[in-house]
Amino acid sequence: GNSVTQMEGPVTLSEEAFLTINCTYTATGYPSLFWYVQYPGEGLQLLLKATKADDKGSNKGFEATYRKETTSFHLEKGSVQVSDSAVYFCALSEQWGAQKLVFGQGTRLTINP
Amino acid sequence: EAEVAQSPRYKITEKSQAVAFWCDPISGHATLYWYRQILGQGPELLVQFQDESVVDDSQLPKDRFSAERLKGVDSTLKIQPAELGDSAMYLCASRPTSGIVNEQFFGPGTRLTVL
Numbered sequence: 001g002n003s004v005t006q007m008e009g010p011v012t013l014s015e016e017a018f019l020t021i022n023c024t025y026t027a028t029g030y031p032s033l034f035w036y037v038q039y040p041g042e043g044l045q046l047l048l049k050a051t052k053a054d055d056k057g058s059n060k061g062f063e064a065t066y067r068k069e070t071t072s073f074h075l076e077k078g079s080v081q082v083s084d085s086a087v088y089f090c091a092l093s094e095q096w097g098a099q100k101l102v103f104g105q106g107t108r109l110t111i112n113p
Numbered sequence: 114e115a116e117v118a119q120s121p122r123y124k125i126t127e128k129s130q131a132v133a134f135w136c137d138p139i140s141g142h143a144t145l146y147w148y149r150q151i152l153g154q155g156p157e158l159l160v161q162f163q164d165e166s167v168v169d170d171s172q173l174p175k176d177r178f179s180a181e182r183l184k185g186v187d188s189t190l191k192i193q194p195a196e197l198g199d200s201a202m203y204l205c206a207s208r209p210t211s212g213i214v215n216e217q218f219f220g221p222g223t224r225l226t227v228l
Contacts, residue, residue: 004155032214043117043204043219044156051214089155093215100146100169101206101217103155 002027004090006104013080014112021075021107023064023090031092033057033066033073034101038087047075047088082111115139117220119205125226131193134223138187138207144168146217147180147190150202159203162188195227 007022025033032051036044048057053068064075073090090104118137126132138145143164148156159178161169164185173180177196182188192199202224206217 034216036219041221043119043221044206045219046216049214049216091155099215100158100161101156101215103157105155106153 002031002092002094002102004092004102004104006088006090006107009106010108010110012110012112015082016079017111019075019077019080019084019109021088021090021109023073023075023104025071025073025090025092027071027092027094027102029095030068031095033064034091034093035062035064035073035075036089036091036103038089038106040086044089080109080111082113085109085111117205117207117218119203119220119223121223122221123224123226125228126195127228128197129194131191132195132225133192134190134203134205134225136188136190136205136220138205139209139218141209142207142218143185143210144208145182145188146206146208147188148204148206150204150222152201156204159190192225195225197227200225200227 003026034049035047037047038044048059050057050066055066062077064073087106087108089106091101145162147159150156159173160180162182180190202222204222205220208217
C-alpha cells in the first residue's frame with residue numbers, strides 16, 4: 001500500500017540555520033504530495049503542495065520539489081526562525097479512488113534563538 | 114476566513130463510557146474526513162464522507178466507533194464504549210467539491226483522554 005517515511009526527529013537548530021527534513025514515499029501512479037505543519041495544540045495547516053514530477057511547492061520561505069526518480073519530497077528552508085518551531089508532516093494523496101491523505105510520522109522541529 | 118469547527122476541544126472520560134465529537138466543515142465542502150492522531154504519530158483516516166454517504170470506513174473500528182453526516186453538512190463521531198487505547202487527537206477535515214488537488218482543511222481537533 002501507499003506509505004510515507006520521514007526522517008527521524010526531533011530536530012533542533014539555531015535561528016538562521018538551514019533546514020532540511022527528508023521525506024520519501026511509496027505509491028502507485030502519480031500521487032500529489034504535501035507538507036503540513038502543526039503548531040502546539042492546533043490542527044494541521046497546509047504548508048505547501050506539488051501535484052506532478054518536478055513541481056516545486058513553496059510558501060513562507062519553505063520549499064519542496066517533487067522528485068519522482070527518487071520518490072522524495074524533502075522540505076527545505078534557507079534561514080529558520082524561532083516561530084518555525086512545530087511538527088511537520090509529509091503526506092501524499094492517492095491519484096485514484098477515495099484520494100485519502102497518507103501521512104508520515106511527523107518531525108518535531110525546535111529552533112533556538 | 115472560513116474554518117472547520119470542532120467541539121469539544123478537550124474531553125476526559127473513563128473507559129467504558131460513551132463519547133461524541135462534532136465537526137462543522139467549511140460551508141460548501143462536500144467531502145468530510147475524520148482522522149485519529151495518536152501522540153507522536155501522523156493522522157490516520159477513520160472515515161470519509163461524500164455529502165451524507167460514507168466513501169471509506171475501512172479503518173473505522175466498527176464494533177465501537179460510529180460516524181454520521183445525516184444532512185451532508187456537519188458530522189458526529191461516536192465511541193461506545195471508550196477504551197484506554199482510544200486516547201488520541203481526533204481531527205476533522207473538509208475539502209471542496211471542485212479542484213483537482215486533494216487539499217484538505219483541518220479543524221483544531223478534539224483531544225480525548227480515556228482514564
